[in-house]
Amino acid sequence: MMEREAVGRAFRERYGRAARIFRAPGRVNLIGEHTDYNGGFVLPMAIERETVVAAAPRADRTVRAYSAGLNEELSFDLDHPNPPRRGVWLEYVEGVARALESRGLKLSGADLLIDSDVPAGAGLSSSAALEISVGLALARVNGQEVDGVTLALAGQQAEHTYVGTLCGIMDQFVAALAKERHALLIDCRSLEAEPVPLDTTSAAFVVSDTRVKHELSSSEYNVRRAECARGVELLRERLPGITQLRDVSVADFQKHSGVLPDPILRRCRHIVTENERTLGAARALRAGDLAEMGRLMYESHYSLRDDYEVSSPELDVLVEIARGVPGVLGARMTGGGFGGSTVSLVRREALADFERALSEGYERETGRRPAILVSEAGAGAAEVMMSDE
């Protein structure tokens, strides 16, 4: 990964003119998994890994994009769409450009140079970082302002229509709107968010990448969405006022869950209880109650493993090893599941023991080494102001 300034210099060398620089971060979700597309609550933070885009407008309607990581240049014409769902990285770029235009922004062509240190396939939303940094760049170099929520919705629309993943709004929202030293409690129905201060003086959030990504993830993701929708249909016989699982309280669920067959019952139970846990986690963090936060993280993991069934053997191994280390307050899988990463809450004085136990234990059980990242909560998408330009 190049420094931000170096991305600007590389742009000048490649395209022969100056560029403006934009960035957007990857994310880790602390709790609130698979709740976003059920209208519920999530609590992610941005990590200190980012995608950087150097951009300058063109007189025509061509967008050229060069990926420094892949050493590959691809392009498209804003007036002649490529067919979607071809499985190339350009779809994130083209998808977000088209989504912005469909929302009324007028874009000219542009040259883009993109670099990133958000690991792909680790469940840290490298694709949202790409969509949001490129979306912001395209809007701004065309002299247009785009608010964070619109940018996030455009990124999600790109995933739905161009990439073909029916994701919720969490990843794009936090990439666009994250706040340094805070997690965001996002209400995925109203699209309002409250920053929750993270005091990491005594404990840190640690991301551990299994380095395994199972192929199941996107097909099973859509199956889970359909199971939740079916659960709402069935529960409406008893609870006619509901439109999403977000509307179902734990008490109502316990009373009426008898109408649900397995596995719909377990899928819905995860969502209903996860919403409660997420609100509880935000309260715990505000009160400085890290022990309670950790307890909720473990509960979330077991619910995702047993009821929602989106964990993997590797994720479970990482959580169980973490659990055995003194000073670890909580751990859980993070993101969509079927591979990717866990997030653990670890007392500072236990960090070295934690990293050693995790590396050795995981290698013993799986033959692989995990990638471990300790990150503070970073900021959301922004233009980077260059000191020398």
Ligand code: GLA
């Ligand atoms: C993926 C999706 C998000 C969210 C998570 C699960 O990261 O992109 O919208 O649904 O899975 O919480």
